[in-house]
Amino acid sequence: MNSSAGSNVFVLISILAISIVVLLLLRHFLPLRSTPAYLLVPIFLALALPISIILLVPIDLASSSRNVDDASRGIWLPQVAVQIAWRITYWLTFALTWLILPLLGEYVDSGYRTPRDRLLYSLRSNGRYQLIALGCGLAGLVYIFLQNGFKGTSIKGLIMALAYCWGLIFAIYLMGHGLVAIPRRLVRNANISGRLRRLQAQAPKVYDRQTTAIAELEDLEGQVTLLRQRKNGISRDHQEWIEELADMAELPDGRFSSSLPSPARATIPAVITDRYLAEVSRKLTRARHKRIRYIDTWDHLVRCAHELQTIIDASTTKRLDFGKPSPHASFFDRLTLLTPSTRYVLYAKIIPGIRLALAVVLALASAFVVWSELIKFAAPRLSLISLTVVTHRGDASEVTFAGQLVASLWLMYMCAAALASFGDVKIWGNRALVRRNTYGESAAWYSGQIAKLTVPLAYNFVTFLPQEIHKETTFYHFLGSLIDLTPLGQGFDYFFPMFILLPVCATLFNLYGRIQKIFHLGLIEDDDEETPAGFGGGGWREGRELIQRELNGRSQLGLTARQDRLVSPRASGYSTPTGAGGRRSQLPIHTSAPPAPLQEPSQSSTGERQAQRLAEATRAAEDEDENVFQGFAHRVRNTFDAVERPDWLSDLGKRPKWMGSADGGSENRGRPESGRGVGRWFGGRAADGRVRL
Template sequence: MESSSLASDIFALSALFAITLLVLLLLRHYLPLRTTPAYLLVPVFLALALPCSIILLVPIDLASASSDSSAGTTTTRGVWLPEAVVLVTWRITYWLTFMLTWFILPLLGEYCDAGYRDTRSRLIYSLRSNARYQLMYLGTGVAGLVYFVLQNGFHAASIKGLVMALAYAWGLVLAIGLMGHGLVALPRRLFRNASVSGRLRRLQAQAPKTKDSLDEATDELEDLENTVWQLKQRKHGAGRELQEWVDELADTTAIPDARPGVAAAVRATNASIPAVVTERYLADLTRKLKRARHRKARFVDEWSNLCQQAHDTQTILDSATTKKLDFGREQPGHSISILSRLALLTLTPSLRYHLHTTIIPNLRIASAVLLAAASLTVIISELVKSFAPNASLIGLTVVHHSAGTKVGFAGQLIAAAWLLYMDACALYAIADVRVWGNRALVKRQTYAESACWYSLQVAKLTVPLSFNFITMLPPDVYQQTAFYHFLGQLIDLTPLGAGFSAFFPCLLLVPVLATLFNVYGRMKKVVGFGVLEDESEENVSGFGTGGWREGKALIEREVLTRGEAGGGAARQQTSVGLASRGASLEFERRQGGTTPAAGTSTPPRRGQQRESLLPTTAARVQTANRQFNTVTNREEPLREEEDDGPKHFYQDFAERVRNTFEATERPEWISGIGNAIITPKWMANGQRDGQSGGSGSGSGSVLGRWFGGRAEDGRVRL
């Protein structure tokens, strides 16, 4: 007799509750739950919770369908549920995910991104923006429907199978490409980060690009805010509603610079403001403002995290002499998490040093080796599943053929781990590739459109990866599952769908090899998008090329700035490497109005020029500036704006030649020229009695007088 599923029900409900709690914590990390509207929070929550529940549902489905009826018992098959419950759960989960992926979240994302004020206009904008996206799939669906009708006749199952097969095909194409990249990139990143010095070098190499993006985002936001204030001054010609709209925009923007020259520059840059302000123009301006704020918040967060990671990494390297590690986060001005507080309370400086220099690097290497083996297992299983399903390595690890069942509790845990790893690789690739425009996840400040887009990708990738996973098991196992009866039969309804599902995953090898041999980077260099190497002979210092040396200087500048702002107590804990070398060009501009070193990638910003340096740090900043100029191979900072024209080129060349000769020490044989020549009395010109005219050197020598030297009595000789 079949046993009761009460224990399995309790376990499944407990796991579902845990998944719900984790999803809420994840949303709380990226979105402010109290201020986020319910129409955004609920769909995003479902788009994350339902795919996570699929990772739990697939192992339960495998155990529920793999019982051996000849054994006469089902008590040892792990967590299982009745077949009807599993089928209904699959229907609810799949169709909710389908609606969220293809209709609700795309419309909601454009609705949140619209700049209009009223709901109707925002909804019309969202429908219009998604029309082209939906029409493209509608055209593909019409072509697929013709094929389905010719193959199976016109039935309701044909339309249903067409919709599910097309959604699965598009999701599988995207999932295979992303997962192939993540299978290589994720273990490789763990292995590279095991080296503390290598991790610091990569952070420093990434700093110039991140800082440039932050400066560009800041300038873009300032330009848009200045445009809003210009509109406020010219709003009287518009209607009442438009005037209120402009006032609302002005209330949410910062007051522009009130200096006389800046106002004229703003008017010159805002020549594109139309003579008649319309609703469409204000909606477009509002949308640009929201995107610009999100972009700035994104790069502020990235820059802050990068500088903090670089500071921590450098602190680990500097602690090698004392064997004690203290990050200094207990000082005021440092925000730390709960885990960091627990670490500060439980770990001593000596134990923390061994943890970060020995234990964590070894754990990263071990994890990289383990994940590399898992990636190799997934690749082999994808390649052999179409030709020899029983030889699939994943199938051999999941199906154990234990007493009365083919998938037991251990097999369920292994299946859940495989699913989690495959999904993690695909999602890691989304964050690693970064070709998705302005979308990004920012702590507590994620843009609504970005939240919709990322949750959409999670929901879109999970179902194809889950079905692709069960096809790596033996056919007599996965063909009995409710998942296959619900989705697989419709995918295999036509030879084209069955062949696509069976052989397309073999193309996983293409993104794997492309990532393994850095084909993407080589292609960028071939087409001319690669950057200069910072170790070339033409530029030993690496400044102006976005190399790690420039990144190191930028990070030191930022950390020194934070240290000065945090006070004297925190100032001692914020040095990255040599603290005196972290003097910033920003400080240099504040003190003397100078420009950055030639070749650096960060021009002066308006907001930075308005800041002032604390008087107590003047001496330290001047000393640090001199050492920073030494790093950049400059003698003294220029006191005028840099120019890229031909005049600046020849002037710079002449200064370099002059500095070369002035810095060279003259040999003794050149200094002694003229000492052996006795000056006649008629050329002595009033020298003191008994003093030889050739006894001096420099300005008193014969050659010095002939070529414009200064006479001994102070008169200028022409």
């Protein structure tokens, strides 16, 4: 029997390479020096362990093959080593996903000063979710006890089966969307003019979000200024806390309260409590990161649009020159190996061709995955993934080294399809990944979701293979046998993945856009959304003017103006915006005067948003001490008031013309419609289109 020394060396080198890749990934999104170790280490493990599963599954397939000699089975390890690796990887991933990372996310986002208060807040926030999960677990435990009797393995199997089922439901939906979105995005980006037009159409929305984020931060900074000027009724600890908030906001000492609108004064309660200051601290930290996020998004959009426009303009001269790179640009951006002529050929011809070819390959891969999900129960040997991984020699089936490489590629693509959907599906709140400035709560949440998806996708991939292969793996004996503990679990592995057709068809035929137009929802970011062509409607012409205005302002400020828009990592305790010194005075966001068609809509919409935010903050301060039943009634009323009824539903309550007016004649004309329909049960809709909280 041959030794596995060569495989051991390969595994060690692979683990080292995975660790380096994860560190580079963390460096791209997080400031490593200022991020505390209690947050950085769990996030590192939550990324490194799922990536190692992509390596562990092919090794398990080769190590479990009995019909292959040691010389031809590729990379393999002893069964004991594979079993220990699966136990460590699974249970550590399970603990990170369901316990450690949720607690750390709420701990970072608590807003309190002391570690004890942060921990208590995190436990309270996660306790509700854990109680719901425990209730579902008790119902499943009763079913398992009735099916298999009272055994020690029943509880363990229940925990693993519930985690697997929830992760698989989540993964199938995201993967189905990504299998269509990735090839489609490559095809769209291959067309340079079409990609530029889409960026211009997105520009007004991104610009408006950036302006709103800056205005929200200014409101919170004004609130901190009012707190700072208040001297009576505040303890020494609270005064120190307020000074820390002022340092976080980088407020100057010479700001006067007379410059603030009067509604902002109403947001300061009569009694300052720890809960109130923690809420202000949490909102201020989120607002700072939100501003950095949209500034970075806007900057990336402007830079990409400028590069695309430069490529299009170079079509006459066949010479492409992006200009002098910024001193803060990456190493690859500063390389000048190409001449202007070869650079034009690369960006205008070669890269679009590569994108089209890659789109065709990935579209075929997506079709293979969907076909394998549908056929694996009826005829697993017809699975196209199984045919590319398993080698058949007579009656024997084996996984060779080539099959291991192909299996790793399939796993990487399935995980990439699921993870690529995180940027499209708009149900994650305000969480986002920002270069070098990702918020700690967002980083913990994203890493936890990655760890949660990888194990179900890995086992789902194993079920593509024939049963005589996947039931011999250590992965099946460790996880699959407990999932198949009941008849309900046995069918779930094979029948539920067929529902992948739902997200695939929804993305392929743009059902999300149709639903969004009917119900005014924003579940999926649709690049094909048709926008008006005029000013003020978010059309591409308005986006072109905004981008051009931004580029003209940058050309007047110099090459380093983009880097001065961000603030350096300091204020949120572990990461804050980059740059020292001042605040808004050092943010040259709009330097040139806006054109006349764009000035009035921008100013009016910003003023309305600020007035609406201040009014909502005033109502929130007044309702701070409401009881549970009042809060529930307000939320129910808010839910019904926020729904916009379709035209056909509004016409159902109207009388025919031959029966007379439903409004009782002209005496009711001009009255608001808040007393009609379901809204009158909960007090009607608030004035000026606002939503009551």
